Each structure stands twice: as C-alpha cells, then as structure tokens.
Amino acid sequence: MFAYTIRRLLQAIPILLVASFIAFWLASVSFDPVATKFAGRNPPVPRQTILLERHRMHMDEGFFTQYFGWLKNIVLHADFGPSIESSTINVRTTLLHAVTVTARLVTAALVISVVLAVLTGVISAYKQYTWFDYAMTFIGFLFLAMPAFWIATLLKQGAINFNEAFPSLNRPNGSGFIPTIYDRSTLPPADFGGQMLDYFLHLVLPTISLSLINYAGLSRFQRSSMLEVLNSDYVRLARAKGLRPRTVMVRHALRTALIPMTTATSLTIAVTLGGAVITETVFQWRGMGDFLVNAINNGDRFGVQGWLLLAGFIVVLGNIVADLLYGVLDPRIRYA
Amino acid sequence: MRTPKRLTGLVAIAAASLLVAGACSSKANNSGTTQQQNSFGYSECPSKPDTCNSGPRKQGGTIIAALGKKIQNFNIDASDGNLVESVEVMNAILPGAYTFLPSGKIAWNPDLFTEEPKVTNTSPQTVVYKIRPEAKWDDGTAINVDDFVYNWKLQDGHDKNILVAGTTGYDDITGVVGSDNGQTVTVTFKDPYSDWRGLFGSLYPAHIGAKAGDIKTDTGLEAAFKDMYKQPTWTGGAFKITAYDKATHVELVPNPAWYGRDKPTLDKIVYQFITDPKQQLPALQNKEINALNVQPSKDLYDGLKALNGVLYSITAGYSWEHIDLNTKNKWLADLALRTAIFDTISRQDIIDKTFKSYFPSAKPLGSHNFVSSANGYKDILSQVAPDQGNGKVDAAKKVLTDAGYTIVNGQLKDKTGANVGPLSFVHTGTVARAATSEVVVQELKQIGLTVTDKITDDLSTTLQTEAFDMILFGWGASPLLSPNADLWKTGGGNNFTQWGDASSDKLLADMTKELDLNKQIQMLNDQDVILTKAAVVMPITDKPNAMAVSDTYVNIRDNTAGSYFTYNTQSWGVKQS
Numbered sequence: 001m002f003a004y005t006i007r008r009l010l011q012a013i014p015i016l017l018v019a020s021f022i023a024f025w026l027a028s029v030s031f032d033p034v035a036t037k038f039a040g041r042n043p044p045v046p047r048q049t050i051l052l053e054r055h056r057m058h059m060d061e062g063f064f065t066q067y068f069g070w071l072k073n074i075v076l077h078a079d080f081g082p083s084i085e086s087s088t089i090n091v092r093t094t095l096l097h098a099v100t101v102t103a104r105l106v107t108a109a110l111v112i113s114v115v116l117a118v119l120t121g122v123i124s125a126y127k128q129y130t131w132f133d134y135a136m137t138f139i140g141f142l143f144l145a146m147p148a149f150w151i152a153t154l155l156k157q158g159a160i161n162f163n164e165a166f167p168s169l170n171r172p173n174g175s176g177f178i179p180t181i182y183d184r185s186t187l188p189p190a191d192f193g194g195q196m197l198d199y200f201l202h203l204v205l206p207t208i209s210l211s212l213i214n215y216a217g218l219s220r221f222q223r224s225s226m227l228e229v230l231n232s233d234y235v236r237l238a239r240a241k242g243l244r245p246r247t248v249m250v251r252h253a254l255r256t257a258l259i260p261m262t263t264a265t266s267l268t269i270a271v272t273l274g275g276a277v278i279t280e281t282v283f284q285w286r287g288m289g290d291f292l293v294n295a296i297n298n299g300d301r302f303g304v305q306g307w308l309l310l311a312g313f314i315v316v317l318g319n320i321v322a323d324l325l326y327g328v329l330d331p332r333i334r335y336a
Numbered sequence: 337m338r339t340p341k342r343l344t345g346l347v348a349i350a351a352a353s354l355l356v357a358g359a360c361s362s363k364a365n366n367s368g369t370t371q372q373q374n375s376f377g378y379s380e381c382p383s384k385p386d387t388c389n390s391g392p393r394k395q396g397g398t399i400i401a402a403l404g405k406k407i408q409n410f411n412i413d414a415s416d417g418n419l420v421e422s423v424e425v426m427n428a429i430l431p432g433a434y435t436f437l438p439s440g441k442i443a444w445n446p447d448l449f450t451e452e453p454k455v456t457n458t459s460p461q462t463v464v465y466k467i468r469p470e471a472k473w474d475d476g477t478a479i480n481v482d483d484f485v486y487n488w489k490l491q492d493g494h495d496k497n498i499l500v501a502g503t504t505g506y507d508d509i510t511g512v513v514g515s516d517n518g519q520t521v522t523v524t525f526k527d528p529y530s531d532w533r534g535l536f537g538s539l540y541p542a543h544i545g546a547k548a549g550d551i552k553t554d555t556g557l558e559a560a561f562k563d564m565y566k567q568p569t570w571t572g573g574a575f576k577i578t579a580y581d582k583a584t585h586v587e588l589v590p591n592p593a594w595y596g597r598d599k600p601t602l603d604k605i606v607y608q609f610i611t612d613p614k615q616q617l618p619a620l621q622n623k624e625i626n627a628l629n630v631q632p633s634k635d636l637y638d639g640l641k642a643l644n645g646v647l648y649s650i651t652a653g654y655s656w657e658h659i660d661l662n663t664k665n666k667w668l669a670d671l672a673l674r675t676a677i678f679d680t681i682s683r684q685d686i687i688d689k690t691f692k693s694y695f696p697s698a699k700p701l702g703s704h705n706f707v708s709s710a711n712g713y714k715d716i717l718s719q720v721a722p723d724q725g726n727g728k729v730d731a732a733k734k735v736l737t738d739a740g741y742t743i744v745n746g747q748l749k750d751k752t753g754a755n756v757g758p759l760s761f762v763h764t765g766t767v768a769r770a771a772t773s774e775v776v777v778q779e780l781k782q783i784g785l786t787v788t789d790k791i792t793d794d795l796s797t798t799l800q801t802e803a804f805d806m807i808l809f810g811w812g813a814s815p816l817l818s819p820n821a822d823l824w825k826t827g828g829g830n831n832f833t834q835w836g837d838a839s840s841d842k843l844l845a846d847m848t849k850e851l852d853l854n855k856q857i858q859m860l861n862d863q864d865v866i867l868t869k870a871a872v873v874m875p876i877t878d879k880p881n882a883m884a885v886s887d888t889y890v891n892i893r894d895n896t897a898g899s900y901f902t903y904n905t906q907s908w909g910v911k912q913s
Contacts, residue, residue, distance in 0.1 A: 032794060032797065035794060035796045035797050036794070036796070037415075037416070038415070038796070039794075039795055039796030045415050045501060045502070046493060046500070046502070046503060048493075048496045049415045049499045049500070049501075052496070052497075052499055053415065053416075053499065085408050085416065086408035086409045086416045086417065086565070087409075087416065087565070088408060088409045088565045088566075089408055094582075097583070156618055157618065159622075160618055160621050160622045163622055163623075164621075170623070173398075174623050175622060175623045175624045176622040176623060176624070179622075179624065180618055180619065180622050180624065181608075181610065181615060181618075181619050181624055182584060186400065186584060186585045186587075186606055186608055187398070187400075187606065281612050281615075282612070282615065283615075284610055284611070284612065284615055286583035286584065290611070294406075294611065
C-alpha cells in the first residue's frame with residue numbers, strides 16, 4: 001500500500017503541472033491587477049508607482065518567464081507570489097490560514113452529510129417503498145433542487161427571526177443567540193467553555209448549509225448502492241444461513257455498499273469546496289471560498305493561481321485517500 | 337402501506353410553501369411611508385448634516401461598525417493603503433489639519449491648532465500653522481514641525497521608491513520651517529496651491545518613523561514608510577488600536593493622553609470587516625454589528641425600513657454618475673450631434689429606473705464641478721442648456737435638421753447621406769448602469785441613432801485606450817476643488833473625452849492657483865458654462881449613500897464629503913437615557 005501511495009502521488013505531479021499551467025494562463029489573461037487596483041483614482045496614481053507595482057507583480061516579464069518563475073518559487077520556497085492588495089500580504093500565509101478555516105467547515109459538513117446520507121440511505125433501502133423511504137426521497141430531491149446560496153440565505157434569515165423571537169437567549173454582548181457571521185465572535189467570551197460554545201454556535205448555520213447540499217446527492221447514491229447489494233447472491237446466502245438482519249446489513253452488505261460511496265464522497269470534496277465559496281461569502285468565513293472571491297474581485301492573479309493549484313491538490317489527495325479506503329473496505333482489493 | 341401519491345404531492349407543496357414563507361417574512365415597518373428615506377432621528381440630516389443625531393452621552397459602551405473591506409495595512413499615504421476603509425480606521429489615530437464636514441465645509445482642527453491656519457503671504461504662498469502645546473502623541477512627544485516635515489518629505493515625490501498614493505500639493509512645497517519651539521509651522525509653496533487645506537490631513541509621527549531609520553535620508557524615509565504599514569502602537573488621536581485581526585476586525589480604545597476638547601465616552605470601537613455588502617444588513621438585524629455605511633439598494637432600503645431600533649438615512653453622496661462622449665469618434669466630433677444626443681436623453685427617466693425606488697429625492701445633477709450638496713453648487717445645465725438631459729426630442733431633431741442631418745426610415749443620416757452610427761455605450765454592468773444603458777439605447781432610437789450596449793470589466797483600460805464612443809461611469813468629488821482641473825483640461829490625465837478648450841484651460845489653471853475659495857467657485861462655474869455648451873459630458877445625478885446605526889447611539893452620522901462617517905469618533909457615544 002505504501003508503494004501504491006507513492007506511485008499515486010508521483011502520478012499526481014504531471015496532473016498538477018498541467019493544472020498549474022492552465023490556472024496560470026487563465027489568471028494571466030483574465031486580470032490586469034495593477035489596472036484594477038489603481039482604476040479611477042483621482043488624483044491619478046503617479047506613473048512611477050504604477051511601474052514599480054507592475055515590477056513587484058512581475059508583470060514586466062514575459063509570460064513563460066513569469067510562469068516558470070512562479071513555479072520555481074512554489075517548488076523551492078513554497079512562495080505563492082506577491083499579493084496585489086498590499087506588499088504586506090503573503091499569499092501563502094493567507095491561503096494556508098484560509099485552508100484551516102475551510103477545512104474545519106468542510107470536515108464538519110462532510111462528516112455530518114456522509115453519516116446522515118449513509119444512515120438514511122441504508123434505512124431507505126432496507127425499508128424500500130415505505131413512508132420512510134418516500135419521505136427521505138422527497139427530502140433528498142427537495143434539497144437537491146435548492147441552490148446553495150438560497151439555502152444559506154434562508155437559514156440565516158431563519159436564525160435571525162428565531163433570535164428576534166427569543167431575545168432572552170441573546171448573548172452577553174447583545175447579539176442574537178445563533179450567530180450569522182464569522183467563525184467566532186469578534187469579542188469572544190473570556191472563559192474556555194464560553195469560547196468553545198462560541199465556536200460551536202458559529203459552526204451551526206454554515207455546516208447545515210453545506211451538509212444539506214451534499215447530503216441530498218449522497219443519500220440517493222447510498223440508497224441505490226445498498227439496494228444493489230441487498231439483492232446480491234451473497235447477501236441472500238447470509239440471510240439463508242439464519243444470520244440476524246442487523247448482522248447481514250452491517251457486516252455483509254454495508255461494507256460493500258460503502259465502496260462506491262467513498263468514490264462519491266471524494267468527488268464531493270471538490271463540490272463542497274465550490275459550495276464553500278457561497279457559504280463563506282454569506283456567512284463571512286475567511287476561508288478558501290472567501291479568499292477566492294476576494295482575489296477575483298481584486299484581480300489578484302497570484303492569489304487565484306494559488307487557490308486553483310491548492311484546490312487541485314486537495315482534490316487529487318481526496319481521490320488518493322478514496323482509493324486507499326477501497327482496500328480497507330474490501331479485503332479483495334490489494335495494491336500492487 | 338403505500339402513501340397515496342396525491343397526499344405526497346400535497347405534502348411537498350405545503351413544505352415548499354412553508355420554506356418560502358419563512359424566507360419572505362418581514363417585520364412591521366416602524367418608520368413611515370415608502371417615500372421616506374431618513375428615519376426619525378436622522379430626519380434633520382438633509383438640513384443639518386453636521387449636527388443631526390446629536391445628543392448627550394453616557395459613559396461606557398462598545399460599538400461595532402461594519403467596514404466593507406479588510407484593512408491590509410495602516411499606511412494611508414501608500415498607494416496600496418489609500419483605501420476608504422483604512423482612512424475610516426485611521427481617522428481616530430492620526431491628527432490632521434482640516435476635516436471635511438458632512439455639509440462639505442472644510443473645518444480646521446481646533447484640537448490641534450490654537451487658531452485657524454492662515455495664508456500670511458501670497459507670493460510666495462505661505463501658510464502658518466500654530467500647534468497647541470497640549471497636542472501630543474500618546475508617549476508624551478509634542479506634535480510639532482518635525483511631523484510636518486516628515487509627512488511632507490514622504491509625499492513630495494522626490495524619492496521614487498516611496499510608493500505614495502499622490503504627491504499633489506506636497507510637490508509644490510519648497511520649505512517647512514518651525515519656530516516657537518517647533519509649535520509654529522511655516523509652509524512655503526513655489527506656486528500658489530489653492531487646496532492647501534487638504535495637506536497634512538493625516539500626520540504620521542516623525543519620532544516613530546525615526547526609529548525605523550534616519551528620516552533625514554531617503555533610505556531612512558523608505559524604511560519609515562514601510563514601517564507605517566504595521567499596526568500602530570502609538571496614537572495622536574482620540575483612540576488607540578489595541579487589537580487587529582487581518583481577516584476580521586480592528587479594535588480601538590480611548591487614548592488616555594487625548595488632548596482634545598471632546599473626550600471619548602465609549603470603552604471600545606470595533607470595526608468589523610464584512611466584505612459582502614449584502615451581509616451587513618442581516619448582521620445589523622441580528623445585532624452582531626451596530627452601524628453600517630454602504631451604497632444603498634432597494635433591498636437595503638426595504639430592509640432598513642422594516643427594522644426596529646435602527647436609525648437610517650440615504651443621502652446624496654460626493655460621487656456622481658455621468659455619460660462621457662469620445663470626441664475622437666468621427667461622428668461625435670460634431671457639436672450638433674453631441675448636443676442632440678444629450679437633448680434626447682432624459683436624466684429623470686434614468687433616475688426613475690435606477691435610484692428612485694430607494695432614494696426618492698434623487699434629482700438630475702446640474703453641474704460638472706460640484707455635487708448638489710456642495711458649497712458652490714449651481715445648476716449650470718438648466719441655465720445654459722435647458723434641453724440637455726431632459727428628453728427634449730423635438731429640440732434635438734431641430735438641432736440635427738439645422739446642422740444638415742436627416743432621419744430616413746428611422747435611421748439618422750449625416751449631411752452626405754451616410755448612416756450615423758452605430759455607437760457603443762460602455763459601462764461596467766452593474767444593475768443600475770445596465771438600466772441606464774437600456775434607457776439610453778431606447779431613447780436615442782427616437783433620433784434614429786443605434787446604440788449598442790457594451791460591458792467592460794476593466795474600466796480603467798477602456799478609458800485609457802479610448803475604447804468607447806459613449807461611456808457611463810462615476811467620479812468621486814471632494815470639497816477640494818483643484819482636482820477638477822485634471823478632469824477637463826486639454827490632455828488632462830482624467831479627461832477621457834479628448835475635448836479641450838483654451839478658455840476652459842485658462843479658467844482651470846487660474847482656479848488651481850486661486851486662494852480665495854469664492855473666486856475658485858466662480859471660476860469653476862464659469863468653466864462649467866463652457867463645458868456644458870460643448871456637450872461632451874452629461875452629469876446624471878449624485879449617487880446616494882446609506883448610513884444605519886442602532887438608535888442607542890448618538891453623534892454618529894454619514895459623511896460622504898471625504899472624511900467619512902468616522903470623522904468624529906471622539907464624539908460617539910451611547911445615548912444618555
């Protein structure tokens with residue numbers, strides 16, 4: 001398995017190289033960050049300032065010089081390049097901080113959506129064509145049809161209405177019980193317990209918002225996968241042997257049904273990262289989504305390139321993890 | 337048991353309806369009619385912009401105000417630090433010579449000076465500042481001539497490695513000299529500079545800069561300039577920055593060494609970065625912030641009206657929308673066609689389609705040099721070109737006919753019989769500008785002119801490369817008047833119409849040297865007559881700005897004149913009940 005992992009990581013390198021070139025080219029043709037930054041200033045910014053800023057952003061170099069210089073800095077120094085917003089901003093530091101924020105959100109959302117999807121998918125498959133199955137099908141399609149920004153805004157307004165209906169629950173700083181912006185309070189409680197509760201409460205709305213988007217598709221997928229396994233010969237044999245239904249479900253059927261789910265879940269990481277852009281904008285979390293929106297609005301080429309490359313790496317990594325999980329879930333799978 | 341399909345469908349409809357109803361729920365309107373754009377508490381602001389929402393304060397309290405951008409550095413003289421939001425934060429930290437009040441008046445700072453700075457000589461122009469002996473930085477160092485010299489040298493443009501946002505005015509100074517133990521500062525200019533009041537508006541401390549390097553040398557100045565990017569651990573204002581999170585907020589507490597007459601009563605001010613303006617209203621509703629200051633929209637207006645316990649105002653700001661014509665275009669080089677185009681377009685129609693729904697008192701703007709709330713505003717358009725911008729199609733057709741144009745089968749033709757147009761109408765694609773474009777395209781059909789809508793996502797390049805025939809964008813104005821010269825003078829850096837006029841240029845050149853404010857205003861209004869008759873730029877209206885604050889606070893009011901709503905943080909406070 002170790003050799004397999006190393007082989008997969010090495011295979012990812014050309015993929016990431018191609019992705020990096022595409023990201024660099026797209027960002028280069030899309031933005032003139034210096035023009036965007038100084039547009040409309042009255043009085044106009046001195047020409048010397050513009051020239052120095054173009055030099056700082058490497059815009060006075062040829063395209064391939066810029067690309068290979070950027071690549072070299074990433075490989076040798078883990079330097080993602082300068083930010084157009086300010087010379088004090090380090091794209092790498094900001095991006096890595098954004099990753100930790102998004103990782104918290106995405107992990108919580110994925111865990112909740114996968115657990116819920118597996119639970120409801122399994123029960124729906126086991127109790128096919130019952131009221132539970134129909135209800136879960138309806139809920140699944142309902143959430144599938146709802147756009148992410150609408151769910152997020154709806155949840156936010158619902159929380160505000162709840163807070164206004166129960167002002168006695170307001171927090172000591174006067175704000176509503178369920179927070180609607182940021183990943184933590186600007187003026188957090190002093191005690192550790194209060195801080196943990198503060199983190200948790202801030203996680204509620206964005207996690208629900210992201211989870212619902214993923215849950216819908218995953219639950220349908222798990223249901224189909226489970227139904228296929230439940231109708232297979234070896235499960236029929238397990239039942240015929242007199243095993244308890246729970247044992248048949250969990251020890252025999254579920255493990256096999258989870259294999260396609262790992263593929264679906266790893267693909268969901270990419271979708272969740274995309275959904276996080278909207279969720280983080282609505283809830284003002286300073287994660288990767290917010291970073292990308294900010295970078296695009298500011299014409300920050302290196303920021304956008306860094307984001308695309310990092311997102312690509314995360315997706316590739318997610319796929320490798322999914323592949324490795326196959327071996328864990330299905331003993332028949334061995335890696336050469 | 338199988339659930340009947342019909343029941344399943346009904347359940348689906350009911351659930352969806354509940355969700356929609358939840359999303360659309362609103363609270364009772366507490367603040368008047370749909371035409372009202374200022375709530376009770378801010379209703380005096382149109383007539384008393386400098387004193388509305390005044391009141392006695394009680395000691396204590398915290399206010400959380402939203403800012404629309406993150407603060408990336410604290411050097412507001414730098415090209416990448418000169419953002420509105422950075423200035424809003426640093427207003428409470430940096431002492432300055434003059435403040436722009438909400439009314440547009442330029443007020444000298446009586447906390448810093450013993451008397452109003454004076455022009456003591458006009459040739460060469462000499463200005464004298466007398467600093468109060470009480471005015472000190474929080475470490476006890478006196479604010480004196482050293483700070484003036486330091487700020488001059490940083491911004492005079494002599495060192496190209498200092499990426500300053502602008503050098504205008506400072507590059508005209510020939511000397512800054514101190515006397516009376518540095519408390520009297522004498523500034524001399526090589527040429528008359530009429531906007532001298534705009535200089536030294538944000539003083540950085542020289543003695544702090546000297547810690548980064550020898551500020552008498554360029555190397556030291558460069559090091560000091562870079563040092564100014566960092567979070568200040570010092571202050572010369574009413575507040576001091578005590579916490580700063582690059583991603584979320586900055587916190588200020590009162591400066592115990594504050595020397596001003598008005599002492600802060602608040603315990604803390606927090607500026608929270610909420611970069612999506614649509615998220616500021618829900619945050620206000622949820623009491624996660626107490627104040628916001630944004631460009632308004634219909635949704636914002638409706639939302640503010642529905643809130644309890646919030647004061648709001650929507651007022652004409654110091655920026656204005658306008659349509660420019662590129663006189664290098666072979667057709668637009670003709671004055672008759674330009675005149676006819678502007679006569680045909682109705683600015684009221686544009687206002688009705690754009691700002692009217694949330695800013696009922698929006699009016700057509702009649703000046704190219706002053707916003708409607710500015711000192712010196714005169715409706716030049718109504719006096720000089722009453723048909724311009726008023727949808728006078730018949731008058732436009734007469735102008736065209738007299739100039740030899742004809743309209744044949746709905747197509748405008750020039751004197752040679754050739755088709756005129758099509759012309760491009762370029763804008764940045766915002767909702768308001770797209771609506772404006774629709775109006776212009778439709779209305780110009782009446783004179784047989786085809787106009788094609790075109791969106792640019794790089795306005796600056798479009799303007800610089802003249803890649804437009806007609807273009808719609810906005811300018812930010814200021815109580816300082818000399819920047820207007822660059823908008824209209826022949827070859828001016830911000831003159832994108834390619835128009836020029838010798839008489840206009842002379843008036844503008846004289847205006848930038850005129851030290852008497854009233855004469856400056858007269859010169860600009862005279863220049864505006866020439867500009868209006870040339871029909872190269874048509875002002876549409878002032879763009880509105882929205883301010884909202886919880887009604888438990890006093891002395892917080894909008895200020896679009898350039899010092900922004902944080903111009904008087906030392907006076908902010910919790911209302912005394």
